[in-house]
Amino acid sequence: MKIFKYLIALTAVAALTVSCGDDDDIVGGNPATTDFSGTFTQQDQMGRPGINTVFTPTEADENMFNVTVPANGIAMFQPTFQARIEAYYNAYGATYENNILGLDLPTLTTALALDVLQVSPDAPTSYFSAAGVPLTGRAIEDDVIDVSLILLFGGNTGARFDGNNGTPNLVSDNVAQEAGTSSTTFPYLTAAQF
Amino acid sequence: MKKIALWSSLALAVCVGAFIAADHLDAPAVANTTADIADFYAFEGADANSTTFVVTLPAANASAQFDENVLIEINIDNTGVDAGTTGVTEDLVIQALRQGDKMYFFGPYAPSSTGLNSTIDTNELAASVDIGSMTTVGGVNYFAGLRQDAFFFDFEAFNNVISMAPATGFGTTGNNTFAPLNVNAIVIEVPNSMLGTAPTHIVDQLLAPNGPGLPVAYNVWVETKRR
Numbered sequence: 001m002k003i004f005k006y007l008i009a010l011t012a013v014a015a016l017t018v019s020c021g022d023d024d025d026i027v028g029g030n031p032a033t034t035d036f037s038g039t040f041t042q043q044d045q046m047g048r049p050g051i052n053t054v055f056t057p058t059e060a061d062e063n064m065f066n067v068t069v070p071a072n073g074i075a076m077f078q079p080t081f082q083a084r085i086e087a088y089y090n091a092y093g094a095t096y097e098n099n100i101l102g103l104d105l106p107t108l109t110t111a112l113a114l115d116v117l118q119v120s121p122d123a124p125t126s127y128f129s130a131a132g133v134p135l136t137g138r139a140i141e142d143d144v145i146d147v148s149l150i151l152l153f154g155g156n157t158g159a160r161f162d163g164n165n166g167t168p169n170l171v172s173d174n175v176a177q178e179a180g181t182s183s184t185t186f187p188y189l190t191a192a193q194f
Numbered sequence: 195m196k197k198i199a200l201w202s203s204l205a206l207a208v209c210v211g212a213f214i215a216a217d218h219l220d221a222p223a224v225a226n227t228t229a230d231i232a233d234f235y236a237f238e239g240a241d242a243n244s245t246t247f248v249v250t251l252p253a254a255n256a257s258a259q260f261d262e263n264v265l266i267e268i269n270i271d272n273t274g275v276d277a278g279t280t281g282v283t284e285d286l287v288i289q290a291l292r293q294g295d296k297m298y299f300f301g302p303y304a305p306s307s308t309g310l311n312s313t314i315d316t317n318e319l320a321a322s323v324d325i326g327s328m329t330t331v332g333g334v335n336y337f338a339g340l341r342q343d344a345f346f347f348d349f350e351a352f353n354n355v356i357s358m359a360p361a362t363g364f365g366t367t368g369n370n371t372f373a374p375l376n377v378n379a380i381v382i383e384v385p386n387s388m389l390g391t392a393p394t395h396i397v398d399q400l401l402a403p404n405g406p407g408l409p410v411a412y413n414v415w416v417e418t419k420r421r
Contacts, residue, residue, distance in 0.1 A: 034293040040265040040419035042310040043229035044220055047415035053220065062221030069309050070271075070415060071281030092360050110400070116271065116282060117236055118396055118411035119245055121386040125237035135397060136409055139237040140248065145347045161363065168363025170355065173348040175368035181344035185240055187328055187337035187381035188248065189344055194256045194376060 042067050047115040049144045055081040055112060065115075074113045081109040085152065092161075092168075099151050100158040108151065140182040140189070146172045228261035229418040232377050233345055236414050244335075244385050247288070249416050250377035253340055260292035260325070260338070260378055264420050267312055268382070270302065271413035274393035275400065282396070282413045283308050286389065289318075290338065290380050296322045297338035297380060302388050312419050328381075335383035343375040
């Protein structure tokens with residue numbers, strides 16, 4: 001499918017008003033002490049799953065990644081990400097080959113370094129699957145770990161390191177979603193269980 | 195030996211923070227704080243004309259609460275790659291901040307400034323919801339509260355694979371590290387009409403003119419910001 005060949009990437013309504021003043025009954029007896037003032041400074045950020053923790057090599061880089069605006073992501077981190085993946089392959093005495101999407105390493109890591117998630121308003125959501133249109137969002141049920149592993153270690157068939165022919169299995173953790181942890185109706189996640 | 199040594203050093207750097215809950219146990223500056231994002235989802239839910247955003251933060255026990263000084267900000271780019279760059283900048287934000295027993299939601303609206311620092315425009319208050327409850331205001335569904343962690347990943351096996359590499363790899367059966375875990379979650383289902391017109395998919399933008407022709411798509415990400 002052509003589409004896979006080119007793909008980058010794993011890749012109001014003011015009905016309520018809040019009184020900050022003397023109204024001590026903002027709906028249901030809630031305390032009046034709401035405070036929305038001040039400047040909030042960035043601590044953490046996330047677009048796609050697993051990017052920062054997998055591809056940034058040092059704690060200093062991880063910290064920096066979390067405070068790098070997406071406008072600068074590729075410039076700041078693409079070379080680092082590429083070196084990281086090359087190092088992974090070195091451990092196996094192998095070199096990266098274009099993945100199932102046909103992406104070479106610079107292209108893949110360019111996509112990864114711009115850590116924003118694409119979500120399409122016009123298509124059913126699929127992080128990546130053979131059946132759906134990929135890169136249209138991230139659903140709760142999507143096996144983003146296996147997808148990530150396949151794109152990194154699967155080679156052009158998706159099965160390069162699959163545990164067969166003397167290779168280690170690096171393309172699936174063989175874990176499925178826990179039954180009952182999501183639902184098809186809002187809010188889509190199920191009640192906590194402590 | 196050299197390769198093994200290299201891998202071991204990589205493993206040391208990775209194994210503590212790798213992959214966990216997609217973003218759990220994050221960078222040291224944020225790990226184990228109330229600003230640590232666990233996961234972020236964006237998808238078409240039950241209403242095909244809306245987009246659903248889910249943000250989760252680790253919740254170690256039933257008493258875990260959203261921090262009243264940590265803003266959760268969903269960023270939406272609806273204009274695509276910035277001219278002359280390879281990146282994107284938020285055009286709209288949806289902000290959530292807990293105060294007392296409620297989560298307050300603002301937007302979507304165009305922020306007065308972009309980037310690492312944010313303020314809340316209280317004129318943009320859209321709704322509030324009791325923690326643990328859901329509500330619908332103006333066609334938008336809102337939820338905030340404790341939920342099960344739906345993420346699934348054999349994190350221990352992953353650590354073993356990388357720490358022993360070259361390793362035998364993952365086994366034929368895995369164990370979901372996140373099966374017993376819970377999170378604090380906000381869930382917002384927003385009509386697409388409030389998010390603007392989606393731009394050309396960023397893959398098509400970056401690979402132009404040789405892109406694959408993917409559906410138009412917003413570029414979205416979540417940030418936590420502390421005052």
